[in-house]
Amino acid sequence: MAEARVAPGEQFAFNAGRLCLDFVNTVRSRPTSDRRDLIDTYDDLLAWARQATILTPEEAAALGVTARQGTRTAADTLAQTRALRESMYAVFSARAAGLPAPAADLQTLNRSIGRAMAHGGLTSSGSRFEWGWPEAAPGLDRVAWWVARSAAELLTSPDLTFVRECASYDCGWLFMDATKNRSRRWCDMRTCGNRAKSRRHYERRRAAGGQPAAP
Numbered sequence: 001m002a003e004a005r006v007a008p009g010e011q012f013a014f015n016a017g018r019l020c021l022d023f024v025n026t027v028r029s030r031p032t033s034d035r036r037d038l039i040d041t042y043d044d045l046l047a048w049a050r051q052a053t054i055l056t057p058e059e060a061a062a063l064g065v066t067a068r069q070g071t072r073t074a075a076d077t078l079a080q081t082r083a084l085r086e087s088m089y090a091v092f093s094a095r096a097a098g099l100p101a102p103a104a105d106l107q108t109l110n111r112s113i114g115r116a117m118a119h120g121g122l123t124s125s126g127s128r129f130e131w132g133w134p135e136a137a138p139g140l141d142r143v144a145w146w147v148a149r150s151a152a153e154l155l156t157s158p159d160l161t162f163v164r165e166c167a168s169y170d171c172g173w174l175f176m177d178a179t180k181n182r183s184r185r186w187c188d189m190r191t192c193g194n195r196a197k198s199r200r201h202y203e204r205r206r207a208a209g210g211q212p213a214a215p
C-alpha cells in the first residue's frame, strides 16, 4: 500500500471559496512536471473530507473500515474521484479563461452528478430540512457526491463569473475572486502572490542596475 503523501499535521488548503474548488486544489503545481497530488490514497481522501467537514470523524472511520475490507473497490473509488477532480479542473479552468468546457470533462462531471443525485435526499434536524444523503451508511464515493454537487451548484450560479485560476504559471489552483474590484490574481498571497512580489522586486532592482529599487 502506498504511503500517504500528506505529512502528519499537514493541512489541506480551504481558501478557494467553494468546496469543489478546494478539492481541485488538492494538486500542487498541476501544470508542471513537479505536480504533486495530495490525495494519494483513499485515506488521504477521507482526511480531506474530515478537514472539509463533509464527513464526521465517525463517518470517516466507518468508511476507512469499509475501504480496508474491499481495497479494490476503494482503489476504484479513489481513481474515479480523482478523475472527477481533473474534469472539474478542466471545466472551471476553461470557464475562467472564457473558453467552452471540454465535452469529455463535462460528461465525466455529469456522470458524477447523476450518481450524487441518485443518493441525494432531504435530511431533517429539528424543524429544518436540508439537502443531504439520507442513507444510513455512507457509500465509499460519498466524497465525490459532495464535490460533484458543489460543482453543479457553482456552474449554475451567477457566481461562476468570479471563478479565477491563479496567475502563477506553475500553480493551477482555482478560487473565487471576492475582492471588491475583482482584482485577485493569486491563490494565496503567502505563496504565489509573495513569489510574484519578490520577482517584481528583483526585476526592478536589475533594471535599476543592481541598485535598490525606489519605493
Ligand SMILES: [Zn+2]
Pocket: 166, 167, 168, 171, 172, 173, 186, 187, 188, 192
Ligand atoms: Zn497559486
